[in-house]
Amino acid sequence: MKRYFFCLFFMGSLFGRISGQTTVQLLPTEKPVEISKHIYGHFAEHLGRCVYDGFYVGEDNKIIPHTNGVRNDVIAALKELHIPNLRWPGGCFADTYHWKDGIGPKANRPAIVNNWWGGVTEDNSFGTHDFLDMCELLGTEPYLAGNVGSGEVQELADWVQYVNFEGKSPMSDLRRENGRDKPWNVKFWGVGNEAWGCGGNMTAEYYTDIYRKYATFMADWTNTGGLYRIASGANSADYHWTETLMKQLPKHLVKGIALHHYSVIDWKQKGPSITYSDEQYFQTMKSAWFMNELVEKHSAIMDKYDPKKEVALVVDEWGGWYEVEPNTNPGFLYQQNTMRDAMIAGLTLNIFNNHADRIKMANLAQTINVLQAVILTKEDKMLKTPTFHVLEMYKVHQDAQLIPLQIKSADYVLNGEAIPAVSASASRDKHGRTHISLVNIDPKVAQEVTIDLAQQRKLHSARLLTSAKLRDFNDFDAAERIVPTSFKAVKLEKQQMKVKLPPFAVVVLALD
Structure with a gap:
């Protein structure tokens, strides 16, 4: 540090x-170093009330103004932030999600039980078309997290073809049958999520082989620079993970290495979101400052194998994590957002800006009603949290030259x-x-x-x-x-x- x-x-x-x-x-x-706008990305997982009852209220909703089921007030608020990218469908959920369950007529889509978050049954009414069309409404780039944990190579390869291929093929024909002629040309792809944990409890050595296999078959047809494949990276201070990936992954198959770190006091005793003590506040700030050390040490490892900084460090999960609000589903991770969260946001974004030579992308967890959200909703009401206002103030740094x-x-x-x-x-x-x-x-x-x-x-x-x-x-x-x-x-x-x-x-x- x-x-x-x-x-x-x-x-x-x-x-x-x-x-x-x-x-x-x-x-x-x-x-000259440019602060990539993608450092200011967001994250929408199928978790609690982030997607359903957050972004998406259903196409038949007569109370809340919406466009194809997506809340208009949410779209307007996120446009204020100039959000550059949005990660979906997870998170841990991504490695249990089978994308073909979320396409076609909604009445025919099979249900899924969200075993990771609350054990609720989802009807798959919000799927690939819904998410990618919503990104077009937002004017943001989608970041799709592929299923490597429980999915097969063919499944992920088919998803790339379904959303990106303009010519005639089984998957592009299926896309047209489902009402979309032109491809969305999705650039950002995560090859699994937290492979060291909920994504399969893999070792770094095993995951590198899995990554190479999946990434090889993720063919691209439209993006001139190729797909921006992002490898599932380290959990906080697991420097061995980063070393292994940088040593073993060929440069032509990887554009980014992920890093996850939350500002947590103690994973067993996270503390309340509002009534925290002075000591709990200090320890949260200490954890937030630890991001600086993490970035510098992971970057130093990457520099050994990539001195030209061609592979980005992608912090695609960050933010504060506390105990859920009283009398809410513990699997929904709903927490309030105080001035402490504004401190985490401002401090963390300053760290990312100052390391913009290596950090090219990041995603705050999460957008609506989950963890350090920028938006909270309740029926037809919506509010902007202190974290929202920090990101709005900081948007002036997007694509600007670092001083x-x-x-x-x-x-x-x-x-x-x-x-x-x-x-x-x-x-x-x-x-x-x-x-x-x-x-x-x-x-x-x-x-x-x-x-x-x-x-x-x-x-x-x-x-x-x-x-x-x-x-x-x-x-x-x-x-x-x-x-x-x-x-x-x-x-x-x-x-x-x-x-x-x-x-x-x-x-x-x-x-x-």
Whole structure:
């Protein structure tokens, strides 16, 4: 992990006690690095109320406005985020999903029992056509997770042909019979999911052989650059997994290696989503910061075998994970979303931005009503969570050029442990505007941040996301308790900017 330095002093502030002097320096760019928009991807698994009752309310619904069964308010909200890709149908569910069960007349589709999540019976009314057509409504690229755990090679090969082949073939003819003439040309494909766990409890060595076999038969006919195949990667700090894949997978068969890491206190004692203690908050932030170490160590392994960085690190599951809300199905993973989640989102996205030379794609888990959702729904109501607002504020970084930073942060200290209080990332968009995103995860102490801009600038805008209390959240009776506001505690002095960053706050600055 990068080393952070700090010095302490005390002074008054409108925002509370100032504890540390944090400095941020914008550095010259030695080699241009683009922050791929696909870092800002999302994840929709058949889990709880994410797909059914989240995205999809059925074509016969007379109460909730929809397009082919997909909620119009959800589509409009996600368009605000400019979501670049959406991963589906899982997750663990993907390796039990047989795509042919979800095509054709809905009345004829067989039901499936979701053994992974809640043991509920699904009618397969939301399948391949429904998902890919929804992606077109969203203006986003689909990311399909293939069944390697319980599916056969032919099944996955047929799926690629069904959605991508324009000519005449058994699968493209079947697609046309089901009402779609032109192919969707899906680029992103996951070859299994969590093969080390729910995807088959495989060893890394065994999975590499399985991957090579499945990837070989996933033929492509339309994408000029070929399919973007993503291998099932490591569980958090399993560096042996990454080493094995990088050593044994041929470059022409793999474009990305996945990584999964959740900000969890303890898998056996995850803690509540709202009434968490100060200690639980600190440990969650410590787990979120661990992402930086994971990215650097996995990237170092990848650099040994791929110094040109042709294979991407794809963090296609990340976010906070707590105990479910009281009196809800434990298999549905429904949790509230407080300012703690905004801290996880801002901190994690800063880490991804700063490692954009290797991280080319990521997926927040999950989009609606599950884990660290950006949207919650209840009957005809919909709300945007604090996490939603962070992603909306950060969308300015999508496809912008990374500006390297040097950060010396004060520490956030609790019970003798210390982690950096401030994280930051910066970029320059195609219009030449510079954006700097700052996060102060300390829940009680504001930060005096000095930013060395290297040249004189003008402040175009400044936005703030915070709330009166750390444990505040948006609910259906107060859907806009937490929303971005204009930020005034910024002072420009020639080539320096002074920012009084409140406790548990996210700030995005725009400079001309």
